[in-house]
Amino acid sequence: MDELASSVLAVFILISSSIFWYSWIFKKSRKQTDLLPPGPRGLPILGYLPFLHTNLHLQFTELAHRYGPIYKLWLGQKLCFVVNSPSLIKEVVRDQDTILANHDAPVAGLIATYGGLDIVWSPYGPYWREMRKTFVREMLSNSNLEASYNLRKDKVQKAIRDVYAKIGSSIDIGELAFVTELNVVMNLLWGGTIDGDDKQDKVGAEFRKVASKVVDLLGKPNISDFFPILARFDIQGIAKKMKNCLPYVDGILDNVINEHTKMVSVGVEGATGRRDGKKDFLQILLELKEKVTSVTMIQIKAIMMDIVVGGTDTTATVVEWVMTEILKNPDVMKRVQQELTNVVGTNTLVEEFHLSKLQYLDAVVKETFRLHPPLPLLVPRISSQSCMLGGYTIPKGSRVFLNIWSVYMDPQVWENPSEFKAERFLNIDDGKLWDYLGNNFEYLPFGSGRRICPGLHLAEKMVMYVLASLLHSFDWKLPEGENVDLSETFGIVMRKTKPLIAIPSPRLSSLSIYRALLETGNNGSQLEAQGVRHSECTHHMSGEPLCL
Numbered sequence: 001m002d003e004l005a006s007s008v009l010a011v012f013i014l015i016s017s018s019i020f021w022y023s024w025i026f027k028k029s030r031k032q033t034d035l036l037p038p039g040p041r042g043l044p045i046l047g048y049l050p051f052l053h054t055n056l057h058l059q060f061t062e063l064a065h066r067y068g069p070i071y072k073l074w075l076g077q078k079l080c081f082v083v084n085s086p087s088l089i090k091e092v093v094r095d096q097d098t099i100l101a102n103h104d105a106p107v108a109g110l111i112a113t114y115g116g117l118d119i120v121w122s123p124y125g126p127y128w129r130e131m132r133k134t135f136v137r138e139m140l141s142n143s144n145l146e147a148s149y150n151l152r153k154d155k156v157q158k159a160i161r162d163v164y165a166k167i168g169s170s171i172d173i174g175e176l177a178f179v180t181e182l183n184v185v186m187n188l189l190w191g192g193t194i195d196g197d198d199k200q201d202k203v204g205a206e207f208r209k210v211a212s213k214v215v216d217l218l219g220k221p222n223i224s225d226f227f228p229i230l231a232r233f234d235i236q237g238i239a240k241k242m243k244n245c246l247p248y249v250d251g252i253l254d255n256v257i258n259e260h261t262k263m264v265s266v267g268v269e270g271a272t273g274r275r276d277g278k279k280d281f282l283q284i285l286l287e288l289k290e291k292v293t294s295v296t297m298i299q300i301k302a303i304m305m306d307i308v309v310g311g312t313d314t315t316a317t318v319v320e321w322v323m324t325e326i327l328k329n330p331d332v333m334k335r336v337q338q339e340l341t342n343v344v345g346t347n348t349l350v351e352e353f354h355l356s357k358l359q360y361l362d363a364v365v366k367e368t369f370r371l372h373p374p375l376p377l378l379v380p381r382i383s384s385q386s387c388m389l390g391g392y393t394i395p396k397g398s399r400v401f402l403n404i405w406s407v408y409m410d411p412q413v414w415e416n417p418s419e420f421k422a423e424r425f426l427n428i429d430d431g432k433l434w435d436y437l438g439n440n441f442e443y444l445p446f447g448s449g450r451r452i453c454p455g456l457h458l459a460e461k462m463v464m465y466v467l468a469s470l471l472h473s474f475d476w477k478l479p480e481g482e483n484v485d486l487s488e489t490f491g492i493v494m495r496k497t498k499p500l501i502a503i504p505s506p507r508l509s510s511l512s513i514y515r516a517l518l519e520t521g522n523n524g525s526q527l528e529a530q531g532v533r534h535s536e537c538t539h540h541m542s543g544e545p546l547c548l
């Protein structure tokens with residue numbers, strides 16, 4: 001009933017605002033017609049909104065074939081531009097980088113980040129610069145990433161134990177990847193603060209529930225974003241739902257922060273520094289707050305939200321797509337595993353120092369980023385002033401989509417673009433940069449320019465580490481009679497439509513896994529409890545717990 005009432009209200013407001021709206025567009029377009037690029041026509045008031053398909057990146061690429069490398073379209077009240085070529089993308093992120101440096105913040109995103117106090121949605125300026133600098137220098141510096149390695153390792157090894165306990169049964173790879181990446185992210189955030197797997201798991205489970213709700217709400221198209229004039233009516237109730245989530249997120253973050261403060265006040269050993277080489281991000285942020293009094297607790301929480309939302313679904317989705325491509329191409333699986341055997345051996349588990357030597361796996365991940373980019377339109381930008389792009393005017397306040405999908409599918413740029421071919425990233429003689437740093441405008445999975453993803457080095461480590469570990473410890477196959485399905489669904493992150501289900505079998509001998517897990521700090525009874533058994537060992541049969 002509520003929904004019906006608000007829809008009727010919406011229609012009424014739509015009609016009454018249409019007269020005002022029409023005259024506004026007319027005035028605007030009359031002023032700029034000559035300089036605007038071509039683009040598809042839409043309906044009055046609604047623009048092209050009713051014609052949008054679910055998979056926006058595919059539709060935008062089809063439209064590029066019709067209208068060229070830059071075109072315009074109205075989505076409700078918003079004038080949008082889609083750029084589709086490396087040279088135009090370069091114009092956005094280099095030549096016009098200050099004018100187009102803002103991300104176009106959705107209503108739900110602003111609510112989730114305490115009014116846009118985070119990095120993703122703050123406008124380009126001194127506040128954003130300070131927050132980003134803090135994030136990159138204080139939390140994601142090489143030394144801090146090194147210091148937090150144990151926090152990643154704990155959770156990746158937990159994933160190996162969990163998979164080992166399910167040998168021979170069907171596993172939802174997306175869920176495994178999401179839980180693992182979220183555990184890794186949460187351990188990085190506050191793993192040194194909350195000691196003990198049980199306590200961490202409890203906070204993790206609470207946070208997982210609310211984090212997936214936040215991510216889902218962020219992915220929903222919201223009328224308020226296309227008709228800011230209607231935002232206060234919140235027709236789909238998305239703002240209200242997000243506001244309802246916030247106290248839960250806040251409560252969890254407050255609890256963790258209080259726990260930490262308590263540890264410091266009662267003088268728990270190492271609470272203000274590193275313990276066992278662990279230094280979590282919360283520790284770094286709270287130390288920073290002591291040093292820089294202008295940093296507030298709300299800003300700390302907003303940064304934590306960026307890390308959870310930015311670092312989980314994205315990395316987990318890539319892991320699931322890589323596993324999908326590997327299961328579709330058994331030769332690729334064989335070659336990846338051969339490389340793992342050569343680099344890591346068969347008696348030890350993967351460690352992060354191995355990753356830089358896994359060149360073929362790196363190429364497989366890069367090719368997967370190209371064929372299944374988590375953000376095929378990156379994060380849309382908004383013009384803070386009127387500017388020129390490709391010879392056309394981009395009026396102030398327009399939304400600009402950077403369609404990297406159309407570049408990835410362009411046969412002029414990539415030979416046989418729809419084909420999975422990891423080797424193209426091994427060809428170091430072509431004189432091009434095939435890294436994630438955003439300087440090659442033909443390949444930009446993490447964006448480019450001053451807004452490039454600051455979490456890219458951490459993301460690269462997390463994706464490679466989880467994949468290498470899953471593929472080194474286990475062989476994977478599809479359930480009997482199943483085929484690999486490649487369909488995708490566009491959203492805040494482009495996910496697989498149908499979850500990938502696969503069955504693990506041990507690749508290393510069980511004794512090797514058992515020994516390796518023990519050597520890396522896991523305890524014997526914990527392994528036994530989770531079903532990791534050193535079955536070749538006769539002592540095990542006689543019940544001896546530590547027989548190695």
Ligand code: HEM
Nearest residue numbers: 119120307310311314315379446447448451452453455459
């Ligand atoms: C596979 C994983 C990831 C992908 C594909 C990805 C992709 C992106 C992209 C495309 C952007 C926008 C860049 C632009 O506008 O040019 C971005 C921004 C951002 N990402 Fe990531 N990201 C990933 C992981 C992470 C992680 C792990 C974190 C945090 C630890 C993170 C935090 C952020 C933040 C804070 C921004 C906003 C930067 C700003 O506005 O200045 N991301 N990311």
